[in-house]
Amino acid sequence: MAKKVAVVAIGGNSLIKDKQHQTIEDQYLAAKETTYHIADMIESGWDVVIGHGNGPQVGFILQRSEIAHRVEGMHEIALDVCGSDTQGAIGYALQQTLQNELKRRGINKNVATIITQVEVDKEDPAFKNPTKPIGGFMDEAEAKKREQEQDWNIVEDAGRGWRRVVASPLPKRVVEFEAVKTLVDAGVIVISVGGGGIPVVDRGNGKLRGTAAVIDKDYASSLLAQNLRADMLLISTAVEKVALNFGKPEQTWLDKMTLAEAKQYIAEGTHFAKGSMAPKIQAIIWFLENGGTEALITNPENIGKALKGETGTRIVLE
Secondary structure, eight states, X not given: OOOEEEEEEEOGGGGOOSTTOOSHHHHHHHHHHHHHHHHHHHHTXXXXXXXXXXXXXXXXXXXXXXXXXXXXXOOOOOHHHHHHHHHHHXXXXXXXXXXXXXXXXXXXXXXXXXXXXXXXXXXOGGGGSOXXXXXXXEOHHHHHHHHHHHOXXXXXXXXXXXXXXXXXXXEEXXXXXXXXXXXXXXXXXXXXXXXXXXXXXXXXXSOEEEOSBOOOHHXXXXXXXXXXXXXXXXXXXXXXXXXXXXXXXXXXXXXXXXXXXXXXXXXXXXXXXXXXHHHXXXXXXXXXXXXXXXXXXXXXXXXXXXXXXXXXXXXXXX
């Protein structure tokens, strides 16, 4: 049987059920639940590469860092280092829970997490218009001080206070791609491009450095899927299916969508929210335009059923 490779992108929010379940142990248990469904996929014959979000987790690290700096004078943690920290921590939880579940099922598969850098263009227009809020809220005096002393971009956030904003550039290259591919070819389940990857830029001589930015994890997972020539891009999210006019009286759930329809819906700009479903659909469009044949959107507990065609939204070439 030919090897089937899927890139599965899961949200960082999926590891946090609600405000009462935010501890490391809570996140570990949520990871365990998610990897149970990914194990179903592996058991049915798929080789899997897992990408994941990290928004809430980076926020926690930044807030702890800010408190430690304010109270104890400790050094603050740079955003790219926060990304690497979460790749290790979330990768550890996913890796261990998946290893344990595969062992329970008698499946002999290794799981490995790769701390992954993703190159972005230092001339990306997003750097001139940073919009991604990070870290905690500040009063105006603190915000202005940070803006002047640390060259931060600061905005007032809907009357709730002031926050730092950073760029969200497009991913250009998965730096550790060859390592990922080597492991996938060897049958290893790989966790990669966590949080969209650690954003790095080329200094002009091929040497990389981290930059304060946030890469969309669905875009990075799409790029990785394209490079791997994966058979499927599966985006796991909070809803069982994609809907047109989500939350409106005329809401319509979709079982299937063609590439042409997906592009039409994106162009119309009214069906998918910019901060949630729109980037997922765009990531799939890029995947299908660059060698992919099918993609799937569903929630973690329905991955098995969706792969059988019983639920989820399947996006195909035509």
